[in-house]
Amino acid sequence: MSQTLDVKTLCLGVLSHGPASGYDIKKYFEQTFSHFYLAGYGSIYPALAELAAAGLVAIEDRPHEGRPDRKVYALTEAGRERFLAALRETEPSHKVRSEFLVLMHFAHLLPPERIAAILDERVASFEHDLALLERIAAGDAAAEGGCADPRRFCVGYGLAVLTAARDYVASRRAELDAPRSTPRAAPKPAAVALASAGPRRKTGT
């Protein structure tokens, strides 16, 4: 079992939906994988070159005037088999790398304005991602094709998790603006429930 799925394999995966250029593949990554996998041109183009050298994809050159030739890649039978084999051997790991949470862990070392700015930015970012997913969900509902089904899991996952994340961060952000009432007084049930899921009354002062 290989722990990781590299860009090369992901390119095969994208091409399993149909032929595409490197540029198209990048677009696909951005639209569909953006909330769980990232790849830039710097990894996609070399990956495609290696795949072509290995006979896993076929290239069709479509000359453009002015623009560089558009190279359209298509999965070969060998490529399809390789991709299925890779899926079979891949462990379903799930990793987060969050500078945001590290910063919040060390929040006591940062000025309050910075904390507020960080939280604002994160809420905005989550909302941006949510908007993207909602557009996809709406499109799927309209299309109603069988092919939309497999994607739905990931979209639903993203909506569920991002919503929870946004709500949590937003509620903590709101606390920063209204700290006067109870700097650390007892009840404040909403915040408590949020922070720990284990209700915990601070024995005030």
Place this chain on the structure above:
Amino acid sequence: MSQTLDVKTLCLGVLSHGPASGYDIKKYFEQTFSHFYLAGYGSIYPALAELAAAGLVAIEDRPHEGRPDRKVYALTEAGRERFLAALRETEPSHKVRSEFLVLMHFAHLLPPERIAAILDERVASFEHDLALLERIAAGDAAAEGGCADPRRFCVGYGLAVLTAARDYVASRRAELDAPRSTPRAAPKPAAVALASAGPRRKTGT
């Protein structure tokens, strides 16, 4: 603004809580950062060596009999400043790399048993992480020190997000065992609700 926070900087951060050995630091990473940052010995030890060479940490050698000498690292003033500067310059990014979601995206290419196994494993993994966070939350509540406060945000975040993730995956897993009712009937309001984050009564057995 540097996009990323490397292991070197994170070591400074851990040491800002007090002196520790490389071994201790790894433990800290596992216990406290596990759901948003990973680091192994292979990156921690070289990082500490570089930090020492740069004068950002001081080493105190504590000879042990039998065991290799325990090297306890402590932040120097220069180290503390460097860490604060790094925090100031760090963007609060937040990235996910999920082989799990990639596999689910291509679920139509995998046998149903595999899908079931993947979902089961992921639910188990989320529950493992949740148990860890709940232990921390419980410990914090007991300790009740001022130092617990900054950590609380991250623990609360983890609880909120992991709970949502676990619930979503578990509900989808349950559907696999009871798929007969509506293979592809027209409206299917339940499925829509599910895909968009609604917790959902399992249409029992």
Place this chain on the structure above:
DNA sequence: CCTTACATGTAAACCGTTACATGATTGG
């Protein structure tokens, strides 16, 4: 006019993971 989108690629730097190497003590 200027920015965005289209379109492909290379090279080097940077980092992290993995595997290797060593070895005593404690608890089941």
Place this chain on the structure above:
DNA sequence: CCAATCATGTAACGGTTTACATGTAAGG
């Protein structure tokens, strides 16, 4: 007796990110 814990480190490998390099066409 075997596994886990304590404890540190190196070297090779693999992979991604970043910066560089080039150029047209359409739309605001």
